[in-house]
Amino acid sequence: MSELLREKGRNVRRALIPLISTSLVIWPLTGLGSPLKWGYAPNDPAPYVVVENHQLGPSITLTLGHAVAERLGRSVRFIPVPNNRIDDALASHHINVICNTIPNWIEQPDRYQWSQVIYEDADIIINRLDQAPIHDLGSLSGAIVGTTLGYYYAPELTNAFNSGQVIRHDARNLPTRLNMLLHGRLDATIEFRRSAQYAIAQQGLDNLRLNDWVVEHFALQCVVSYPDPNWSRQVAEAIDSLVEDGTLPHLLQPFEGL
Known part of the structure; x- marks a missing residue:
């Protein structure tokens, strides 16, 4: 990786710290003690997904996952899922959330909770x-x-x-x-x-x-999958709140027009 790209990566990291803190409005999720299992497709392009040393790096997905988890008052764990395994991962609740998707890309989308459009x-x-x-x-x-x-x-x-x-x-x-x-x-x-x-x-x-x-x-959304539909609804509402109060566009700024 060139020094230029390293510096750009450092700039993104520095920009994310104050932005994520702006989303610390707690959206209580009762009954959910384990971390929010946030899925991502490793082959999705930057800035949606960036993989560094086999882990999710500074990216839209990392920023959004942390912001939603903080709003819920929960921790978050990021789980890689190949695109051809996303349907199985949602159905089995191996992951609770994955974004950058639309209902047409998911099998039986009506059995899950969907956020509103998060970006296009x-x-x-x-x-x-x-x-x-x-x-x-x-x-x-x-x-x-x-x-x-x-x-x-x-x-x-x-x-x-x-x-x-x-x-x-x-x-x-x-x-x-x-x-x-x-x-x-x-x-x-x-x-x-x-x-x-x-x-x-x-x-x-x-x-x-x-x-x-x-x-x-594409009008991209997040899909949420929990055994209890009430939990799914609360997570989707927390995602929606980031859109509605203007936090999400602010969080995306480090990834626009670099």
Whole structure:
């Protein structure tokens, strides 16, 4: 890791300390003695998830989990769960909460408690500045597009992949896809806007374009799973309170526009 990235990481940590303390409004959760088991998908991109030395590092997920736990007056334990195991982890209560999701991504979503929308994001197309802007699907015809393994994209784009109009190329993670794009091994890549902005700012990649075309928009939420639905409701209400009183946007500031 370069000294620049180390310094940026230190800046995020320093910024988080006073921000987390602003959320210390206790939201009593009666009957719950054990830590809040907060799930996260290790392969989710920064700034949503950052894994350092096999543990969750400074990230939106870490900040949000601590803020909710403090509001509930509980401790929190962060548990890694691969994306293909999230449904099982919720059903078995191996985890109590996971965020950055929507009901369509969860099996039988109605059996769980959901927070309100906590923030929004979108799949957008990234390409190089020496290429033409991407305005629509037609602009991608014949292009090799970097994608996330196992990720399901908007129906319009999925149909283009299946028909061969656009060539899908799965790559391990966002930094790998950006590197392939820079070296001409990809014509474009599709990413969450917030994650792409974060990565490009951190790495100083001023020769890449974040295109305006929104492939798919996401209103992201948290899903809560406890054996007792009353506990689930209280946790969801604590998450909602961070949105409603303006604490959550404040907590996100260190991860925006780095």
